[in-house]
Amino acid sequence: MHDRRYPLPPDEDARLQALLDLQILDTPEEEAFDDLTRLAALICETPIALVSLVDDQRQWFKSRVGLDARETPREQAFCTHAILGTEIFEVPDPLDDPRFRDNPLVTGAPHIRFYAGMPVSSPDGQRIGTLCVIDRQPRQLSPAQREALQRLGCLASRQLALHRQAILHAREAALQRALLNSAGCALLCTDAEGQLTFLNPTAEQLLGQSASALKGKPLCSLLDLRELQAHAVRQDLAVPDNADTAFTVLSKATASHQEWNLRGLDGGEFPVLMNLSPIHNDQRLIGYLAILQDMREYQQLEQRLQRIAEQFPGMLYQFVRRDAEHFHFAYASEGIRAIFGISPQQAAEQPHLLFSRILPDDLPRIRESIARSANELSPWHEEFRVRPTPESQLWVEARSMPKALRGGGVEWHGFMSDISERKRVENLKAEFVSTVSHELRTPLTAIAGALGLVINGALGEVPEPLQEMLRIAEQNSQRLTLLINDLLDMEKLNAGKLVFELRRQPLKPLLEEALDSNRAYAERFAVTLQLRGDCTAQVRVDRLRLQQVLANLLSNAAKFTAPGSTVIIDVTQSTDQVVVSVIDQGTGIAPEFQERIFHKFAQADASDSRRTPGTGLGLAISKELIERMDGTIGFTSSSQGSTFWFSLPLAETIHPELPDSN
Structure with a gap:
C-alpha cells in the first residue's frame, strides 16, 4: 500500500510504471543531465540543483550539483508535491509553510530555505520527477529565472525520452547483432x-x-x-x-x-x-x-543425385503445384529427355511444355488426377501416352507421393518410366487370349453338345463305367467354357468394349432374382440362401452385369461354406448409398492371400486337386463391373467366415438428371 504521509497523484500506479519503463533509476551519471543541473544552478543563482526522480519509496537524483546525497526518503521530498502539478512548484521559505517547517531537510542538512521545481515527464506524459533548484536563504525566482527553469525542465523531459530511445536502440542493436552472429x-x-x-x-x-x-x-x-x-x-x-x-x-x-x-x-x-x-x-x-x-556441399549432393538418376531407367522429378495455373518442376533428371524430348532446364522454365507432349485424349484425365491427389494428398499413379517427337509415341507410367507445403500448395516426389514395351507385350497377350478364346469356343461348344447327346442316350444306352468318364468330360468342358467366357469378359473390360445398359431400377427384385438363380447351385453344396434386411433403394445399374457379380459372390460363398449352413445377403441403406453384403460361414481367407484376392487368376488353392474349382477371374471381373457402375467392392474375413460387400450410390444421388443409357 502507498504511504499516506505524503500526497499521491491520482494515477500513481501508471506514473510509477512509466518511471520503471524508462530504466533510468540507479544508472550512472550522464553528461547531458549534468549540463542541465549546472545551467539551472548558474541561471537561478542557487548552490544546489537536481534532476530528481520520484519512485514509490524515495526521490533519486539522476544528476546533482551542490549535494552529496544520491537519494532521500519520499516523505521528505519537496518534489513529491511538485509532481502534483504541471507548472513550477515554488516554496519561498519552508519555515513559513506548515507542510515543510518540520521537514528534516529544513531543520537539518542541507537546511533548505528555498525550493523551486519544474516537473519533468516521461514520453507518455507522466510526471515522474523534477528539475529543481534549492537555496539556503529564503528567496523567489525572477520571471527570467522561472522561464529558464521551465525551459530547462522541458529539456530534461526530452533527455529522458532520448535515454529511453537509446536503451531501446541498444537492445535492438544487441538483438540484431546476436541474430547476425548466430x-x-x-x-x-x-x-x-x-x-x-x-x-x-x-x-x-x-x-x-x-x-x-x-x-x-x-x-x-x-x-x-x-x-x-x-x-x-x-x-x-x-x-x-x-x-x-x-x-x-x-x-x-x-x-x-x-x-x-x-x-x-x-x-x-x-x-x-x-x-x-x-x-x-x-x-x-x-x-x-x-x-x-x-554451394559446394549442394553441388556434391547434386552430383551424387545425378549419378543415381543416371542409373535409374526413367526420370526422377520434383513437381510443385500452387494451383491449376501455377506449377513448376523443381527438379527433373536427365531421363526426361528420353521420355518427353525436353531438357531438365526446359521443364523448370517452361513446365507447360512437358504437358503439351501428353496426348490430348489423356491430358484431361492427368490434370484431374493431379488435382485429386493435391486435394486428398493421396499417392499419384497414372499411365498415359506422350509424344517426345512428332513421329514417336510412348506409354509412360508415373508414380509419386504428395506433401503439403507450409506456404500453400503441394509438392510431389516421384518417378516416371517408359512402359511402351510392357504395353506392347500386354496387347500381344490380350490379342492372343482373345484369339485363342474365340477359336476354342466353337469346337468346345460342339464337344459339349456331343457329350450331352451321348450322356442323354442319343446313341443308345451308355455303360455305367463309361457314364462316369463322360460326366467328368462334361464337367471339365463346362469349366473350360466358363474360363473362356471369363477371359472374353475380361478382354472386353480391358478394351472398354463391354456394353452397359445402365437403368434406374429397384434393387430388391434384383437381389431376389439372384437368390432364385443361384439357389439350385447352392443346394448342390447343401447350403441355403437367405435375404436379410428391407431395401427400398433405387440404383442405376446394368441388370445382367449386377446379376453376374451376385452370381460370382453367391457361388463362392456356397462353395466355401460348410454343408448345412446358410449364406446371407444383407442389405443396409444410408442417405446416399446402399451396401450389399454376402456373408458365408466358411473358414475365412488366408492372410497371405487377402491382398491378391481381386487380382486376375488369383486362387487360394492353385493345385489341380483343389476341392472348389474356379477360373480365378470371377472376383477380378466383379470388381471391374462394380466400379464401372460407380460402386466399390471389398471384403472382411476371419476364421469364422468371410463377408464380401459392394456399395452402389443411390439413383437420386448420382447424375439424377441423366436418362437411362448405355
Whole structure:
C-alpha cells in the first residue's frame, strides 16, 4: 500500500510504471543531465540543483550539483508535491509553510530555505520527477529565472525520452547483432558504395579472414572480376575494370538469388548463392545486406543425385503445384529427355511444355488426377501416352507421393518410366487370349453338345463305367467354357468394349432374382440362401452385369461354406448409398492371400486337386463391373467366415438428371 504521509497523484500506479519503463533509476551519471543541473544552478543563482526522480519509496537524483546525497526518503521530498502539478512548484521559505517547517531537510542538512521545481515527464506524459533548484536563504525566482527553469525542465523531459530511445536502440542493436552472429549462413553488410562494414562469424569462417581485415574493402573484391564483367555484358551495363567500380553490376543483378564464384584466402574459388538486399533509413539508401550460402556441399549432393538418376531407367522429378495455373518442376533428371524430348532446364522454365507432349485424349484425365491427389494428398499413379517427337509415341507410367507445403500448395516426389514395351507385350497377350478364346469356343461348344447327346442316350444306352468318364468330360468342358467366357469378359473390360445398359431400377427384385438363380447351385453344396434386411433403394445399374457379380459372390460363398449352413445377403441403406453384403460361414481367407484376392487368376488353392474349382477371374471381373457402375467392392474375413460387400450410390444421388443409357 502507498504511504499516506505524503500526497499521491491520482494515477500513481501508471506514473510509477512509466518511471520503471524508462530504466533510468540507479544508472550512472550522464553528461547531458549534468549540463542541465549546472545551467539551472548558474541561471537561478542557487548552490544546489537536481534532476530528481520520484519512485514509490524515495526521490533519486539522476544528476546533482551542490549535494552529496544520491537519494532521500519520499516523505521528505519537496518534489513529491511538485509532481502534483504541471507548472513550477515554488516554496519561498519552508519555515513559513506548515507542510515543510518540520521537514528534516529544513531543520537539518542541507537546511533548505528555498525550493523551486519544474516537473519533468516521461514520453507518455507522466510526471515522474523534477528539475529543481534549492537555496539556503529564503528567496523567489525572477520571471527570467522561472522561464529558464521551465525551459530547462522541458529539456530534461526530452533527455529522458532520448535515454529511453537509446536503451531501446541498444537492445535492438544487441538483438540484431546476436541474430547476425548466430545465423547459420554468411552475412555481410556494406555501405551504399559497396564497402564492407560488417561480417558475422559464419562469413569469417567461409572467407577464412577476420572481419577487421575485410572491413572497408569492396565486396566485389571477393568475387571474380571476369564473372562480373560477363554479367555486365549480358545485362547491357557498363563493364567495370576493377572491383571498386563493379558494385553497380552486383547491385543491379536481376535475380534475387544468384550464383557467383567467391575467392577464398588461398586464391581458390568456390560457388556461393548470394542474395543482395538494399538497406534503407527513412527511404534513404544506407547500405546493403548480402546473404551468402556455400554451394559446394549442394553441388556434391547434386552430383551424387545425378549419378543415381543416371542409373535409374526413367526420370526422377520434383513437381510443385500452387494451383491449376501455377506449377513448376523443381527438379527433373536427365531421363526426361528420353521420355518427353525436353531438357531438365526446359521443364523448370517452361513446365507447360512437358504437358503439351501428353496426348490430348489423356491430358484431361492427368490434370484431374493431379488435382485429386493435391486435394486428398493421396499417392499419384497414372499411365498415359506422350509424344517426345512428332513421329514417336510412348506409354509412360508415373508414380509419386504428395506433401503439403507450409506456404500453400503441394509438392510431389516421384518417378516416371517408359512402359511402351510392357504395353506392347500386354496387347500381344490380350490379342492372343482373345484369339485363342474365340477359336476354342466353337469346337468346345460342339464337344459339349456331343457329350450331352451321348450322356442323354442319343446313341443308345451308355455303360455305367463309361457314364462316369463322360460326366467328368462334361464337367471339365463346362469349366473350360466358363474360363473362356471369363477371359472374353475380361478382354472386353480391358478394351472398354463391354456394353452397359445402365437403368434406374429397384434393387430388391434384383437381389431376389439372384437368390432364385443361384439357389439350385447352392443346394448342390447343401447350403441355403437367405435375404436379410428391407431395401427400398433405387440404383442405376446394368441388370445382367449386377446379376453376374451376385452370381460370382453367391457361388463362392456356397462353395466355401460348410454343408448345412446358410449364406446371407444383407442389405443396409444410408442417405446416399446402399451396401450389399454376402456373408458365408466358411473358414475365412488366408492372410497371405487377402491382398491378391481381386487380382486376375488369383486362387487360394492353385493345385489341380483343389476341392472348389474356379477360373480365378470371377472376383477380378466383379470388381471391374462394380466400379464401372460407380460402386466399390471389398471384403472382411476371419476364421469364422468371410463377408464380401459392394456399395452402389443411390439413383437420386448420382447424375439424377441423366436418362437411362448405355
